[in-house]
Amino acid sequence: xxxxxxxxxxxxxxxxxxxxxxxxxxxxxxxxxxxxxxxxxxxxxxxxxxxxxxxxxxxxxxxxxxxxxxxxxxxxxxxxxxxxxxxxxxxxxxxxxxxxxxxxxxxxxxxxxxxxxxxxxxxxxxxxxxxxxxxxxxxxxxxxxxxxxxxxxxxx
Amino acid sequence: xxxxxxxxxxxxxxxxxxxxxxxxxxxxxxxxxxxxxxxxxxxxxxxxxxxxxxxxxxxxxxxxxxxxxxxxxxxxxxxxxxxxxxxxxxxxxxxxxxxxxxxxxxxxxxxxxxxxxxxxxxxxxxxxxxxxxxxxxxxxxxxxxxxxxxxxxxxxxxxxxxxxxxxxxxxxxxxxxxxxxxxxxxxxxxxxxxxxxxxxxxxxxxxxxxxxxxxxxxxxxxxxxxxxxxxxxxxxxxxxxxxxxxxxxxxxxxxxxxxxxxxxxxxxxxxxxxxxxxxxxxxxxxxxxxxxxxxxxxxxxxxxxxxxxxxxxxxxxxxxxxxxxxxxxxxxxxxxxxxxxxxxxxxxxxxxxxxxxxxxxxxxxxxxxxxxxxxxxxxxxxxxxxxxxxxxxxxxxxxxxxxxxxxxxx
Numbered sequence: 001x002x003x004x005x006x007x008x009x010x011x012x013x014x015x016x017x018x019x020x021x022x023x024x025x026x027x028x029x030x031x032x033x034x035x036x037x038x039x040x041x042x043x044x045x046x047x048x049x050x051x052x053x054x055x056x057x058x059x060x061x062x063x064x065x066x067x068x069x070x071x072x073x074x075x076x077x078x079x080x081x082x083x084x085x086x087x088x089x090x091x092x093x094x095x096x097x098x099x100x101x102x103x104x105x106x107x108x109x110x111x112x113x114x115x116x117x118x119x120x121x122x123x124x125x126x127x128x129x130x131x132x133x134x135x136x137x138x139x140x141x142x143x144x145x146x147x148x149x150x151x152x153x154x155x156x
Numbered sequence: 157x158x159x160x161x162x163x164x165x166x167x168x169x170x171x172x173x174x175x176x177x178x179x180x181x182x183x184x185x186x187x188x189x190x191x192x193x194x195x196x197x198x199x200x201x202x203x204x205x206x207x208x209x210x211x212x213x214x215x216x217x218x219x220x221x222x223x224x225x226x227x228x229x230x231x232x233x234x235x236x237x238x239x240x241x242x243x244x245x246x247x248x249x250x251x252x253x254x255x256x257x258x259x260x261x262x263x264x265x266x267x268x269x270x271x272x273x274x275x276x277x278x279x280x281x282x283x284x285x286x287x288x289x290x291x292x293x294x295x296x297x298x299x300x301x302x303x304x305x306x307x308x309x310x311x312x313x314x315x316x317x318x319x320x321x322x323x324x325x326x327x328x329x330x331x332x333x334x335x336x337x338x339x340x341x342x343x344x345x346x347x348x349x350x351x352x353x354x355x356x357x358x359x360x361x362x363x364x365x366x367x368x369x370x371x372x373x374x375x376x377x378x379x380x381x382x383x384x385x386x387x388x389x390x391x392x393x394x395x396x397x398x399x400x401x402x403x404x405x406x407x408x409x410x411x412x413x414x415x416x417x418x419x420x421x422x423x424x425x426x427x428x429x430x431x432x433x434x435x436x437x438x439x440x441x442x443x444x445x446x447x448x449x450x451x452x453x454x455x456x457x458x459x460x461x462x463x464x465x466x467x468x469x470x471x472x473x474x475x476x477x478x479x480x481x482x483x484x485x486x487x488x489x490x491x492x493x494x495x496x497x498x499x500x501x502x503x504x505x506x507x508x509x510x511x512x513x514x515x516x517x518x519x520x521x522x523x524x525x526x527x528x529x530x531x532x533x534x535x536x537x538x539x540x541x542x543x544x545x546x547x548x549x550x551x552x553x554x555x556x557x558x559x560x561x562x563x564x565x566x
Contacts (some may be wrong), residue, residue, distance in 0.1 A: 040506070045345040052345025052482045055506045056497050061428035066501075072425055073373040075512045147348040147477070148505035150514045 002092060009090045009100045009127060012134045017083035017104075020155060025070060028155060029063035033128055033135045038063060040141040040156060043121070054143075054152060066155065076153040078111035081118070083156075093126075097137070100125040104141075106156055108149075119156055120144045165566050170554040171539050172531035175524040178354035183564075184473050190563050191452050192218025192470075195318040197304065197311035197325075199454035199467050200224050200234060202481060204308060204341050205251070210268065213251040215479075216469050217312060222301065223247045223257065224310065227268035232305065234312040235270030236298035246298065264293075272297050306330070307337030309465070311454070325450050326392025328543070332399035332448050335439055336458050339485050344496060346481040349505045353517035355453065355470040356560070358478065361513050362447060362455050362466075363556055365389055365400045365547035366536050371516055374508040377425050387445075390543045391552050396451025396559030398552035404444040432498045435460035449552075451559050459509070461492070462499035474521055478514075480504055 012031070019027045032038065040054040057063050070076075088102040101124055108118035126138040141156050163180070166172035177183055192198060198217040201224065205213055212225040214237055221237035223246060237246050239259040246259050246266060256273065257266045265274035272294050280286025287293070301312035304321045311321060322330045351358055361367065369376045387402035427433070435444065438461060448456040453468035467479040480503070484496050503510045524530070534557075537549025541558050544551050560566075 041345075042347050045347070048345070050343065050345035051493065051497055052347070053497060053500050054347060054504055056501055057429075058498075059429055062432065065427050065429055065432070068425060068428075069374055069508055073377045074508065075371065075373065076515055146346070147350050149350045150352055150505070150518060151349070151511040152505045153511055 002090070005092055005098055005129070006088070006090050008129060008134050009098060009125075010088050012127065012136075013085050013088060013100075013102060013123070013125075016136075017085055021081050021083055023080065025067045025154070028067060029060045031136055032060050032063060032139070033137050034060050036060060036063075036136050037138045038136070038141075038155075039139070040143065040152070042143045042146045044146045046140075046142050054148070055155065070153055074153060076151055079154070080109045081154055081156075082107040082109065085123070096128055096130060098127045098129060100127060104156070116149065118149060119152075121156075165561065166531050168531075169539070170541065170557050171533065171535045173360075173534060173557060174528070174531045176528040178357060178521060178524065179473060179528055181473055184470070186564060187470070188218045188220070190565070191560070193220065193314045194563055195313065195315040196452050196563070197313055197318060197321055197450060197454075198452070199450065199465070200303075200310045200312055201467075202308055202341060202343060202465060202483065203232070203305055203310055204343050204483065205481075206232060206310070208253065210253040210255060211251070212247065212249075212254055212257070212268070214247050214249065215467070217301065217314070218470060221245060222312070223270070223298075224303075224312075225254075225257075225268040225270075232303045232310055233269045234301040234303050234310075235266075236301075238298045239264055240272050240293050240295075240297045241275075266298075270298050270300050307333055308341055309333070309337065309454075309456075311450075324393050325397040326390075328390045329392030329397045329399050329448060329450070332390065332401070332446060333456060335441075335443075336446065336448075336456055336463060338439070339487060341463075341483040342486045342488065344482040344484055344500075346479065347504060349478040349480065349514055350471075351476040351478055351514050351517055352474065353476060353521040354474060355468050355476040356556075357517035357520050358468055358476050358513070359449065359453065360553050360556060361517055362449055363398050363400075363552040364550060365552070366550055367516075368509075368547070371512050372509040374502075387443075387547055388543065388545045389547060389549060389552055391541055391555040393451065394559040394562060395541050395555030395557075397449055398555060399446060399448040400547060400552065401443045401447075402445040402547070403442045432501060433460065434495065435499070436492070436495070451556065457503065459502055460499055461495050462502055463496070464503060476517075 016031050038057045045052050084105045086103050091099045106119040109115045121143040124140040125136055127134050128137050200215055206226045214223055222234050223237045225233045227233055239246050241264050244261040246257050263276040267273050278287050301314050303312045306321045389400045391398050444460055446458040455466035457464045464480055464482040469477040471477050502508050534550045534553050537551045541555040
């Protein structure tokens with residue numbers, strides 16, 4: 001097992017979810033390569049090979065647009081997430097690229113105090129590693145459920 | 157609900173919607189009987205979901221679970237998802253393909269038209285047990301619904317009195333359906349959004365052209381849908397069906413919003429990757445946005461090149477499931493497929509111009525607790541129900557209540 005690679009990937013995932021949970025959304029696009037792809041889909045669509053995304057971006061610029069809309073245009077009640085990521089499987093593809101599969105659970109905490117298990121699923125990541133820096137070339141978020149409660153504003 | 161509140165529609169008529177209508181368990185039960193199981197066309201899905209003989213899907217007509225099948229003759233059928241024996245669900249899968257349908261409980265079997273074809277051990281075993289000769293288990297068979305298709309959309313009704321579909325929605329709304337369902341479609345995927353509100357609050361929201369550019373700031377921030385742009389609202393059938401459309405320009409020059417000091421123009425924001433909104437006029441009429449509804453629970457959406465049907469399913473007084481199915485055309489090339497993927501960002505639970513709807517209808521559900529005797533004010537665009545060139549109107553919302561009250565005798 002490549003322990004250094006495992007730790008690099010786990011560290012990337014940890015920093016990624018802390019940025020989201022701490023409401024540092026402006027940092028979110030920086031976890032991706034310039035032409036990085038991000039897609040949220042459901043297990044049902046994924047398994048049936050249906051392309052419909054819930055969120056889809058194919059560049060850091062599109063991710064920044066998402067943050068800008070969340071900050072300045074879209075209306076949603078104050079809420080935060082708490083991500084738990086586990087069972088991180090890492091596989092090296094070549095000297096600079098790795099594939100990772102991990103599980104996540106997201107608790108959504110509303111300003112009213114209501115706390116629910118909002119989402120669970122898998123991250124299917126393709127990660128490019130350049131010395132000390134690691135970024136997502138592709139991150140597919142596969143939600144276990146086909147249903148989303150009310151709305152999904154903050155990224156997962 | 158305490159019985160202390162009056163249950164009489166306000167004397168103002170269509171311009172007032174009493175809040176008990178969204179809260180009352182008895183109203184909900186009456187809706188199931190009078191509306192969903194009454195003389196209405198209920199949306200079941202796309203024909204493209206049931207392409208081959210034996211294909212089936214399960215869904216709902218109001219609360220009532222149903223199975224939709226394509227039988228050996230190629231015809232579509234819809235019947236209650238309820239076994240004649242003990243009432244168990246017949247079909248547990250969301251979709252699939254089958255030659256017959258067997259209830260798992262006691263293995264009673266049905267053909268694809270919903271006819272009871274087999275009762276396990278009906279004659280007993282070795283002369284012992286079994287049903288009496290004159291037993292009539294067929295008397296409790298799942299009810300069959302009348303199915304109609306219109307341009308690839310599948311609807312069903314339990315009532316013999318429901319008018320033919322085109323008359324039900326009106327010729328103008330039917331023409332607006334034909335416009336979008338112009339050629340064979342391909343399903344791109346689906347998901348559900350669980351709304352914390354009564355189903356009618358969502359159905360009103362879809363019909364409410366007045367809110368679009370005021371709640372959904374994404375469009376107005378980027379000057380994509382402003383009410384001074386050209387468009388219109390068509391109210392069809394008995395009022396509960398409608399189509400609204402907009403011919404958008406991305407460089408609208410009017411300043412009505414700025415002069416009214418509205419929050420929707422906070423100004424200065426630009427997309428870094430505006431290619432998400434690059435669209436093609438695939439209908440050749442300049443209409444960039446068309447939203448259409450059919451009473452009581454169907455939505456057809458064209459937002460630029462983002463096409464979808466939405467099924468509005470009541471799940472109790474304060475809960476609604478919105479089932480989205482996105483589609484393109486069988487003739488789409490790779491470029492169009494990618495365009496539809498990108499524009500999918502506009503809709504659904506994370507949609508730039510739709511995510512607010514789930515929350516907004518919930519705000520009404522929560523805001524009106526304790527105000528059952530009060531009513532909402534629906535007077536934009538006058539007091540009547542008529543098609544309109546202006547979208548600063550609630551005419552199609554009043555149309556909904558006109559048809560609703562007729563069915564409910566309220």
